[in-house]
Amino acid sequence: MAKQDIKLPEIGEGVTEGELVDWLVQVGDTIEADQAIAELMTDKATVEVPAPTGGKVLELKFNSGDVIEVESVMMVIDTDAAGATTPAPTKEEKSEPAPAAQAPASPPQPMAAATSTPQTSGTGMDVYPPAADIKVLATPATRRLARELSVDINQISGTGLAGRVTRDDVLAKSKTGSTSATTAAPTLQSPGIPRPAYQSPGGAVEERVALKGIRKKIAENMQMAKHVIPHFTLMDEANITDLIELRKTLKPLAEQYGTKITYLPFVMKALIATVREFPMFNASIDDAAQEIVYKKYFNVGFAADTPNGLLVPVIKDADQKTILQLSQEIVDLATRARDGKLALDEMRGATFTITNIGSVGGNYATPIINHPEVAIFGMYKIQERPIVKDGELDVASFMNYTVTCDHRLIDGAVAARFLAAFIKRMENPGVLMMDMM
Amino acid sequence: MSQSYDVIVVGSGPGGYVAAIRSAQLGFKTAVIEREKVGGVCLNVGCIPSKAMIGAAHFLHKLEHDSKEMGIKVKGDVDVDMEQMQKWKQGVCDKMSGGVNQLLKGNKVTIVQGDATFKTTTSIEVKSSKGTETLTTKYFVVATGSRPIEIPGFKFDEKDVLSSTGALAQDEVPKKMVVIGGGYIGLEISSFMQKFGAEVHVLEAQDGLLTGMADPECIQVVQRKLKKSGVNLHFGAKAKSFKKSGKSLEVTFEKGGKEEKIKTDKILVTVGRKPNSDQANLKGIGLAIDERGFVKVNEQRRTNIPNIFAIGDIAGQPMLAHKASHEGVLVAEVIAGKNRVYDAKTVPAVIFVDPEIASAGWTEAECKANGHSDLKVAKFPFGANGKAVSMMETDGFVKMIADAKTHVLLGVHIVGPEASNLISEAVLAIEMGARLEDIALSIHPHPTLGETMMEAAEATLGHAIHIIQKPLGSATKRNGSGARA
Numbered sequence: 001m002a003k004q005d006i007k008l009p010e011i012g013e014g015v016t017e018g019e020l021v022d023w024l025v026q027v028g029d030t031i032e033a034d035q036a037i038a039e040l041m042t043d044k045a046t047v048e049v050p051a052p053t054g055g056k057v058l059e060l061k062f063n064s065g066d067v068i069e070v071e072s073v074m075m076v077i078d079t080d081a082a083g084a085t086t087p088a089p090t091k092e093e094k095s096e097p098a099p100a101a102q103a104p105a106s107p108p109q110p111m112a113a114a115t116s117t118p119q120t121s122g123t124g125m126d127v128y129p130p131a132a133d134i135k136v137l138a139t140p141a142t143r144r145l146a147r148e149l150s151v152d153i154n155q156i157s158g159t160g161l162a163g164r165v166t167r168d169d170v171l172a173k174s175k176t177g178s179t180s181a182t183t184a185a186p187t188l189q190s191p192g193i194p195r196p197a198y199q200s201p202g203g204a205v206e207e208r209v210a211l212k213g214i215r216k217k218i219a220e221n222m223q224m225a226k227h228v229i230p231h232f233t234l235m236d237e238a239n240i241t242d243l244i245e246l247r248k249t250l251k252p253l254a255e256q257y258g259t260k261i262t263y264l265p266f267v268m269k270a271l272i273a274t275v276r277e278f279p280m281f282n283a284s285i286d287d288a289a290q291e292i293v294y295k296k297y298f299n300v301g302f303a304a305d306t307p308n309g310l311l312v313p314v315i316k317d318a319d320q321k322t323i324l325q326l327s328q329e330i331v332d333l334a335t336r337a338r339d340g341k342l343a344l345d346e347m348r349g350a351t352f353t354i355t356n357i358g359s360v361g362g363n364y365a366t367p368i369i370n371h372p373e374v375a376i377f378g379m380y381k382i383q384e385r386p387i388v389k390d391g392e393l394d395v396a397s398f399m400n401y402t403v404t405c406d407h408r409l410i411d412g413a414v415a416a417r418f419l420a421a422f423i424k425r426m427e428n429p430g431v432l433m434m435d436m437m
Numbered sequence: 438m439s440q441s442y443d444v445i446v447v448g449s450g451p452g453g454y455v456a457a458i459r460s461a462q463l464g465f466k467t468a469v470i471e472r473e474k475v476g477g478v479c480l481n482v483g484c485i486p487s488k489a490m491i492g493a494a495h496f497l498h499k500l501e502h503d504s505k506e507m508g509i510k511v512k513g514d515v516d517v518d519m520e521q522m523q524k525w526k527q528g529v530c531d532k533m534s535g536g537v538n539q540l541l542k543g544n545k546v547t548i549v550q551g552d553a554t555f556k557t558t559t560s561i562e563v564k565s566s567k568g569t570e571t572l573t574t575k576y577f578v579v580a581t582g583s584r585p586i587e588i589p590g591f592k593f594d595e596k597d598v599l600s601s602t603g604a605l606a607q608d609e610v611p612k613k614m615v616v617i618g619g620g621y622i623g624l625e626i627s628s629f630m631q632k633f634g635a636e637v638h639v640l641e642a643q644d645g646l647l648t649g650m651a652d653p654e655c656i657q658v659v660q661r662k663l664k665k666s667g668v669n670l671h672f673g674a675k676a677k678s679f680k681k682s683g684k685s686l687e688v689t690f691e692k693g694g695k696e697e698k699i700k701t702d703k704i705l706v707t708v709g710r711k712p713n714s715d716q717a718n719l720k721g722i723g724l725a726i727d728e729r730g731f732v733k734v735n736e737q738r739r740t741n742i743p744n745i746f747a748i749g750d751i752a753g754q755p756m757l758a759h760k761a762s763h764e765g766v767l768v769a770e771v772i773a774g775k776n777r778v779y780d781a782k783t784v785p786a787v788i789f790v791d792p793e794i795a796s797a798g799w800t801e802a803e804c805k806a807n808g809h810s811d812l813k814v815a816k817f818p819f820g821a822n823g824k825a826v827s828m829m830e831t832d833g834f835v836k837m838i839a840d841a842k843t844h845v846l847l848g849v850h851i852v853g854p855e856a857s858n859l860i861s862e863a864v865l866a867i868e869m870g871a872r873l874e875d876i877a878l879s880i881h882p883h884p885t886l887g888e889t890m891m892e893a894a895e896a897t898l899g900h901a902i903h904i905i906q907k908p909l910g911s912a913t914k915r916n917g918s919g920a921r922a
Contacts (some may be wrong), residue, residue, distance in 0.1 A: 127778050135808075137845060137870035138870060139868065147776050162843035164870050
């Protein structure tokens with residue numbers, strides 16, 4: 001019998017771990033090379049892990065909900081199972097106990113002892129955080145900063161080019177508080193948030209399902225945002241009759257380029273132009289450093305409803321793209337979000353976010369800000385309403401908008417001025433021409 | 438009488454003296470124990486004197502070979518006065534050693550001269566001509582280094598059978614010299630002895646020189662040049678014994694199942710170095726030592742005894758002075774309670790042969806072993822570099838290896854003039870996680886050898902200016918600036 005350990009392969013640039021959503025195979029199954037063996041959730045995307053070789057599944061090392069690090073053994077298979085059983089050479093029999101003795105037991109050892117006085121074994125297991133792996137892309141100064149903040153740099157998915165771990169990444173990780181190092185399972189749970197139990201009333205018909213995968217991530221992110229950010233929402237409406245006309249004339253043009261033009265790219269353009277006047281809407285608060293970070297680039301996230309839950313694809317450098325390019329990118333990202341095919345990098349780095357919940361329903365909403373951003377904009381369904389114009393009754397089309405702000409940074413009056421400036425652009429799309437760069 | 442310290446460093450080489458100075462800077466009462474000269478092997482019988490000799494040999498070589506073409510006429514014979522050269526070399530070493538001495542004193546480090554023997558995990562005995570004293574301390578840093586390996590039948594007497602130490606102290610150039618071991622120390626000494634006029638025979642047990650020590654293509658350049666210059670290379674040759682008759686020596690070696698003999702004046706044995714873990718009673722106080730003789734340490738260079746640290750050659754490969762110094766700073770700061778580990782991505786290695794070889798990061802084989810299956814690799818020759826041409830030193834190249842997808846630099850291998858001085862840029866690039874574009878887009882001054890780094894990065898991206906590469910067709914994908922800077 002030829003036992004082979006199957007390790008979790010690299011699953012994306014800069015991704016060091018993933019949460020096991022479900023096994024797609026069971027002990028005893030015969031699997032083929034490249035067959036999907038597990039569903040794994042990383043940051044926000046769920047990926048299927050392929051088997052590197054075929055064989056019979058002997059052992060599954062993790063349970064659903066466990067966090068698996070890249071390169072750790074996730075299952076053991078018998079590679080002989082597919083073909084004829086060849087007599088195992090004695091050499092191999094002998095070699096078996098050795099790795100067994102060395103291999104870490106499948107539940108990772110708690111590192112509680114690590115921060116106390118050194119109990120040196122001479123084998124190098126007693127320093128916390130562990131030394132940066134050679135594959136971690138971070139400058140020597142960043143590696144040292146992580147160490148001084150007790151952040152395990154190996155656990156950070158870098159946001160920089162080619163997955164580089166930046167100084168900001170380390171500070172952010174330090175802030176989220178997953179540094180206590182008492183357990184090996186790194187959850188993003190802020191230490192201050194209570195986790196009350198739910199007591200079932202006797203005899204009630206209920207079903208319990210594990211909170212995991214993208215749902216768990218959404219839950220954590222929303223809880224953190226609400227915990228950290230004092231939210232407030234301002235609402236208003238805009239007469240977009242002219243914009244509707246403009247879109248009508250542009251629609252066939254866009255179709256010539258093979259794309260569908262929606263209202264979202266117009267909203268994006270008007271928002272970016274307005275945000276330029278109000279830079280605090282394109283900022284973040286660095287709580288650890290007690291600094292406000294003003295961003296000089298415009299990456300716009302837009303909420304996408306997918307079968308797996310809410311995802312937020314990001315259009316990078318949206319200020320440098322035309323309405324046509326934005327339209328194409330929106331269609332592409334939204335389609336791939338629904339199909340679960342977005343790369344992690346395509347869901348990171350937004351500087352503010354738009355929710356288009358109105359296309360599903362509702363006059364107004366009070367959305368939750370996507371931390372560490374400081375504002376989220378809502379656009380809602382278009383309705384025809386009677387208006388009085390020059391003493392005559394007329395019909396006009398209105399769209400409702402909301403802006404939800406982080407009150408630590410943005411005051412109510414500023415938000416009101418911001419919304420007014422934005423609505424002026426939506427009501428007079430010609431102004432957008434003036435904003436063109 | 439018992440003196441008490443916070444930190445005692447045993448050994449004052451490039452690991453020990455650096456650890457001592459940083460400890461003192463951090464406010465510790467520090468002593469350093471040295472049995473020979475301050476500065477250790479590196480400053481006195483290793484790196485520094487060998488570079489002095491190599492520098493002199495290079496100068497002589499240029500005078501004999503290049504000066505005529507450059508239009509410089511030497512009237513009369515060019516002669517090597519080995520005795521004067523030894524005096525000059527010794528002057529260089531004394532200056533360096535004296536400098537370290539001053540630095541230690543300036544930082545209020547006590548220098549204790551003598552042979553050290555550990556008594557307990559907190560006390561040590563030092564014997565010297567002045568007598569014996571016992572010192573106690575809270576922390577020890579073991580930096581006792583390594584020494585040349587002896588092989589059976591060739592005991593070092595430093596008269597007939599030389600170690601590197603003896604070879605660097607020759608008062609005259611031997612007519613013939615047999616060098617056992619084609620590693621970097623053997624070849625550095627072979628190169629300069631050959632230039633001073635010795636007939637050199639290198640006996641190497643393996644199929645090639647410097648195996649596993651450098652990029653195979655770099656080694657090829659050096660091997661070719663050694664052969665061309667007249668150094669005799671014997672591969673697959675195992676030295677067996679030697680006989681002395683009168684003043685002449687005869688070395689017997691086995692090659693391809695046959696015995697062969699060479700007559701010689703001197704024998705140099707350079708088959709490697711071993712850690713000095715059998716000395717100073719390290720085992721006696723219970724220090725854990727591995728099967729190759731290195732003191733076992735963790736990422737902080739702490740041994741199995743928590744108040745004792747070990748650095749440099751005695752604490753593991755690579756046995757290089759600059760690694761030892763880096764560890765010296767590290768342990769002093771760990772002792773001061775700072776959270777530090779050894780997490781350098783690369784230790785550069787330099788071989789001072791002709792031309793020099795220097796490397797940082799991984800070779801292609803190492804990249805593949807570490808999971809980078811898709812690589813971009815290219816070379817830029819010194820022959821296309823103006824400065825190299827004007828120096829008349831155009832042998833060699835800069836080779837870069839990067840991940841094909843991310844363009845992150847994984848390895849740089851240089852063979853050529855001043856490779857030793859060029860490699861630091863590669864080290865910084867690798868530590869910073871630089872991509873090829875980062876090097877290619879940094880303006881390098883002209884005319885310098887350093888331009889070859891920029892050009893090699895461009896070549897690896899497929900479009901160096903000063904060599905002809907395939908045109909940049911539309912098929913050439915440039916994975917340039919990513920989503921966000």
